[in-house]
Amino acid sequence: MSPNSTPKGAAGLRAQDSKPPAPARGPLAKAGGLASWVDERTGTAKPVNYLLKKVFPDHWSFMLGEIAMFSLIILLVSGTFLTFWFVPSAGTVIYNGSYVPLKGIAMSEAFKSTVDISFDVRGGLIMRQIHHWAALMFTVSIMVHMFRVFFTGAFRKPREFNWVIGTILSLLAINEGFTGYSLPDDLLSGTGLRAAEGFMQSVPILGSYLAYFVFGGAFPGEAIIPRLFTVHVLLLPAIIVGLFTAHIVLVAVHKHTQYPGPGKTNDNVVGYPMMPVYMAKAGGFFFIVFGITTLMAALVTINPIWMYGPYDPSPVTAGAQPDWYMGFADGALRLFPGFFEFHAFGFTLSLNVFIPSLVVMPLLYGIASAYPFIESWVTGDKREHHLLDRPRNAATRTGLGVMALSFYFILFFAAGNDLMAIKLGLSINNITQALQVMLLVVPPLAYWVTKRICLSLQRRDHDLVLHGRETGRLVRTAEGSFFEVHEPLAERERWTLVQHESLTPLELTATIDTNGVHKAIGPRKRLRAAVSRFYFTDGVPPVTPAQLAAAHHDGSAHEAIETGQDESEQNWVGQLHGGADERPETDAYASHTDEVEPDPSATR
Amino acid sequence: MSEDGTEPAGEQASQPGAAMGLDLGHLEGSGAIPERFTNPGLPPHVHRLADHDELAARRAERQVATLFGISMVATVIFLVAYFAIDQNTYQFIPGIGQANLSNIVLGVSLGLSLLCIGLGAVHWAKTLMPDTEVTEQRHPQRSSPEARDQAVSTIMAGGEASQLARRPLIKYTLGGALGLFALPLVVQLAGSLGPLPKAALSTTFWRKGMRLMRDPELTPIKASDVTIGSVFHVMPEGIDKSDHLLEEKAKAAVLLIGMDPADIKVPKERSWGHDGIVAYSKICTHVGCPVGLYEHRTHHLLCPCHQSTFDVTQDCQVIFGPAHRPLPQLKITVDAEGYLVADSPFREAVGPSFWERG
Numbered sequence: 025m026s027p028n029s030t031p032k033g034a035a036g037l038r039a040q041d042s043k044p045p046a047p048a049r050g051p052l053a054k055a056g057g058l059a060s061w062v063d064e065r066t067g068t069a070k071p072v073n074y075l076l077k078k079v080f081p082d083h084w085s086f087m088l089g090e091i092a093m094f095s096l097i098i099l100l101v102s103g104t105f106l107t108f109w110f111v112p113s114a115g116t117v118i119y120n121g122s123y124v125p126l127k128g129i130a131m132s133e134a135f136k137s138t139v140d141i142s143f144d145v146r147g148g149l150i151m152r153q154i155h156h157w158a159a160l161m162f163t164v165s166i167m168v169h170m171f172r173v174f175f176t177g178a179f180r181k182p183r184e185f186n187w188v189i190g191t192i193l194s195l196l197a198i199n200e201g202f203t204g205y206s207l208p209d210d211l212l213s214g215t216g217l218r219a220a221e222g223f224m225q226s227v228p229i230l231g232s233y234l235a236y237f238v239f240g241g242a243f244p245g246e247a248i249i250p251r252l253f254t255v256h257v258l259l260l261p262a263i264i265v266g267l268f269t270a271h272i273v274l275v276a277v278h279k280h281t282q283y284p285g286p287g288k289t290n291d292n293v294v295g296y297p298m299m300p301v302y303m304a305k306a307g308g309f310f311f312i313v314f315g316i317t318t319l320m321a322a323l324v325t326i327n328p329i330w331m332y333g334p335y336d337p338s339p340v341t342a343g344a345q346p347d348w349y350m351g352f353a354d355g356a357l358r359l360f361p362g363f364f365e366f367h368a369f370g371f372t373l374s375l376n377v378f379i380p381s382l383v384v385m386p387l388l389y390g391i392a393s394a395y396p397f398i399e400s401w402v403t404g405d406k407r408e409h410h411l412l413d414r415p416r417n418a419a420t421r422t423g424l425g426v427m428a429l430s431f432y433f434i435l436f437f438a439a440g441n442d443l444m445a446i447k448l449g450l451s452i453n454n455i456t457q458a459l460q461v462m463l464l465v466v467p468p469l470a471y472w473v474t475k476r477i478c479l480s481l482q483r484r485d486h487d488l489v490l491h492g493r494e495t496g497r498l499v500r501t502a503e504g505s506f507f508e509v510h511e512p513l514a515e516r517e518r519w520t521l522v523q524h525e526s527l528t529p530l531e532l533t534a535t536i537d538t539n540g541v542h543k544a545i546g547p548r549k550r551l552r553a554a555v556s557r558f559y560f561t562d563g564v565p566p567v568t569p570a571q572l573a574a575a576h577h578d579g580s581a582h583e584a585i586e587t588g589q590d591e592s593e594q595n596w597v598g599q600l601h602g603g604a605d606e607r608p609e610t611d612a613y614a615s616h617t618d619e620v621e622p623d624p625s626a627t628r
Numbered sequence: 629m630s631e632d633g634t635e636p637a638g639e640q641a642s643q644p645g646a647a648m649g650l651d652l653g654h655l656e657g658s659g660a661i662p663e664r665f666t667n668p669g670l671p672p673h674v675h676r677l678a679d680h681d682e683l684a685a686r687r688a689e690r691q692v693a694t695l696f697g698i699s700m701v702a703t704v705i706f707l708v709a710y711f712a713i714d715q716n717t718y719q720f721i722p723g724i725g726q727a728n729l730s731n732i733v734l735g736v737s738l739g740l741s742l743l744c745i746g747l748g749a750v751h752w753a754k755t756l757m758p759d760t761e762v763t764e765q766r767h768p769q770r771s772s773p774e775a776r777d778q779a780v781s782t783i784m785a786g787g788e789a790s791q792l793a794r795r796p797l798i799k800y801t802l803g804g805a806l807g808l809f810a811l812p813l814v815v816q817l818a819g820s821l822g823p824l825p826k827a828a829l830s831t832t833f834w835r836k837g838m839r840l841m842r843d844p845e846l847t848p849i850k851a852s853d854v855t856i857g858s859v860f861h862v863m864p865e866g867i868d869k870s871d872h873l874l875e876e877k878a879k880a881a882v883l884l885i886g887m888d889p890a891d892i893k894v895p896k897e898r899s900w901g902h903d904g905i906v907a908y909s910k911i912c913t914h915v916g917c918p919v920g921l922y923e924h925r926t927h928h929l930l931c932p933c934h935q936s937t938f939d940v941t942q943d944c945q946v947i948f949g950p951a952h953r954p955l956p957q958l959k960i961t962v963d964a965e966g967y968l969v970a971d972s973p974f975r976e977a978v979g980p981s982f983w984e985r986g
Contacts, residue, residue, distance in 0.1 A: 222915025287670030308749025315743025322735020
């Protein structure tokens with residue numbers, strides 16, 4: 025600027041320039057200069073408007089994923105606090121802090137700093153306990169959220185991809201948990217690491233190299249604690265936060281699923297807008313989750329490492345259990361029999377360790393990830409699904425889910441076989457053998473029982489729609505016969521029970537094409553038809569208006585128009601009422617001649 | 629997808645309950661579905677008390693404000709307690725027992741401060757914010773055909789413009805370079821993570837003539853001290869001088885058990901011991917936990933991690949649980965002063981199985 029120039033206003037810099045029109049009145053003027061400043065540099069007004077108007081449906085089960093999300097935030101916050109005092113080093117020091125029983129004992133710096141966080145850092149113990157409790161909440165809420173998504177069929181197109189991301193997140197979360205509770209280098213977690221080293225050694229051919237690479241030499245070594253620390257605070261959290269972001273973005277892109285009900289369709293989403301309702305509800309829920317986690321951390325001690333003492337390979341504590349989410353893997357190790365170890369040609373193949381420790385977990389998660397694709401192959405269904413299934417209406421899927429759950433929980437309880445033996449005063453051998461048998465027998469049984477319960481519930485819905493609610497009021501007709509008044513369902517109440525699709529099995533159709541040429545049917549198609557039969561052969565189709573009209577007209581005539589069911593499936597319709605007749609109250613004094621429930625087979 | 633040429637099942641499907649063809653899938657409106665009920669639409673909106681009763685609305689307002697107020701008070705309690713309560717004050721608290729007062733007061737006040745913000749916000753949303761349901765339309769995820777065409781042609785045009793297809797030299801060298809560039813990273817990581825195990829997994833600190841020392845006192849054990857039924861946790865003499873104390877302990881830990889020689893059923897076990905005193909590796913052959921639980925009456929050793937059970941009367945054979953191999957025995961004898969010493973190192977690898985252990 026030359027010394028002669030006179031200062032000019034911004035508007036006068038160039039002749040053609042003009043100020044953008046100032047918002048004299050209207051919303052922007054209220055928002056103030058900052059919002060305008062930001063929008064001029066980022067153009068966020070449009071996306072912000074879109075997000076704030078976004079509609080979320082309301083249901084308690086949709087909060088399970090929120091608990092996981094909020095627990096993740098609590099973990100990131102409390103974990104960052106802990107890093108300021110935790111020393112990830114296996115170097116040996118002599119303890120001289122304020123916890124008297126450990127004074128003068130040699131321990132790793134990792135253990136000492138964890139004890140210091142618990143006793144010498146003001147408020148350190150509460151942060152440590154918040155972190156550990158939040159980790160348990162995180163893993164358990166992820167799992168229950170997965171159940172919700174699975175049993176309601178929320179994984180179907182277009183959400184298969186998000187389901188896969190979710191299963192990966194779940195797998196990463198439990199491994200993040202394992203690396204975290206191994207960090208304090210206490211006796212219990214050190215024993216867990218000892219076992220983990222045993223798992224690595226069991227890998228065929230490469231095992232001993234793998235163990236030496238991970239531990240930087242012989243177990244325990246001084247490398248594992250700093251390495252676990254990097255994995256725990258950097259590598260896994262970065263992947264988890266990245267995948268979690270993708271998970272949430274996809275939820276926004278797809279718009280949330282909703283439960284079926286009056287006014288809810290596959291093409292809309294009914295709920296409350298982000299601003300202000302969900303902002304307050306979800307924001308408030310974050311504080312509720314954080315608050316409850318903190319109260320638990322205040323009142324319930326978790327992982328008191330000062331009582332276990334520092335890691336030493338020689339002593340051991342009885343009743344050694346990992347955190348709950350590793351229980352199923354530990355249980356698998358306890359149940360897998362030793363005769364799966366083989367020795368031949370100077371080599372050892374230790375499948376009794378390798379399979380339960382390193383195969384079962386990826387296998388279970390792999391099957392879970394693949395499930396949406398398996399089901400869509402079975403159904404041949406390429407449509408988008410935004411309305412959730414009521415679990416009873418997908419009886420086979422629900423049965424398979426409970427089957428997987430029972431398998432998981434038997435493994436989980438197997439990890440406590442020693443505790444059960446002590447508390448129940450039973451033989452640990454008997455408990456273990458019983459669990460081994462149960463692991464093979466219970467899951468198929470659980471499938472069968474669940475499927476039957478689902479079908480019964482379908483039939484109950486069916487019956488409720490056709491015959492209404494039993495009021496318990498008996499009315500005598502003019503002819504002297506008695507009947508119970510049934511109250512028909514309201515239209516909106518009924519809709520929930522009849523809105524689902526009736527799925528019939530896909531079958532192999534004619535094998536002769538239009539030119540009369542015989543076509544061979546490949547094994548893939550036969551398999552697909554068989555699986556489709558397995559899935560859909562015995563579902564109860566939803567009541568149609570015609571059936572309802574017939575049922576109102578005549579307590580049992582609807583059977584005459586019920587088609588597509590074999591005889592055994594149909595018998596129940598007539599038997600449900602034990603021969604009782606039902607009519608609306610208005611029928612009480614009308615003349616009726618069909619008091620006796622006709623034999624169902626006779627009406628056909 | 630009727631490329632297989634089978635009869636499309638549409639015709640059969642027109643009658644309810646008839647077979648659905650494999651190629652049909654579960655498609656709505658395929659004719660197989662009988663006339664259905666129609667969606668009755670959203671139920672009529674029910675107003676809340678606070679929507680039309682100003683008194684109720686004010687009450688809700690006061691409730692929300694009270695919750696936020698409690699939160700503020702709790703925060704102040706936290707701040708005061710942080711400075712006022714000594715870090716290691718223990719206090720009896722009913723229902724909990726002797727507990728760290730600082731932790732409880734800090735935790736409960738912080739918890740209440742957070743919880744009341746949450747409860748207040750949710751109560752506010754539920755009582756005062758609009759609760760009329762809003763309906764938003766969904767749109768298929770699939771892009772419009774034009775957009776899809778455009779994207780594909782952009783990619784094709786880009787590929788064309790790069791001349792990748794026309795210049796195979798670039799194509800193959802690029803493939804080679806991209807295929808190889810990750811190798812240095814992988815090799816650096818894998819190659820430098822740890823040393824090769826060599827024979828380390830098969831050897832321990834034990835040498836012939838080393839005394840058996842009590843763990844953790846590291847005092848030698850006279851054979852005459854080992855009464856029948858007694859158990860000693862043992863480490864080799866001089867292990868405390870080792871540069872890799874924990875690593876050596878992890879392999880060298882031994883259990884010494886005084887048995888009645890008549891109870892020992894395996895001649896090898898008797899001859900490798902000394903007058904009924906036998907020494908076995910304490911590292912489980914399953915995944916390496918210390919086999920710490922000895923049952924005097926049955927002479928069973930139980931691993932607390934996964935309950936593998938070893939029978940000391942039968943050369944520590946596995947009699948229950950997921951382990952497969954017996955615990956390796958350490959051959960012992962006594963020296964001139966009557967102290968127990970190792971007569972040889974372990975003759976096989978201790979601890980969990982690995983491929984080349986043989």
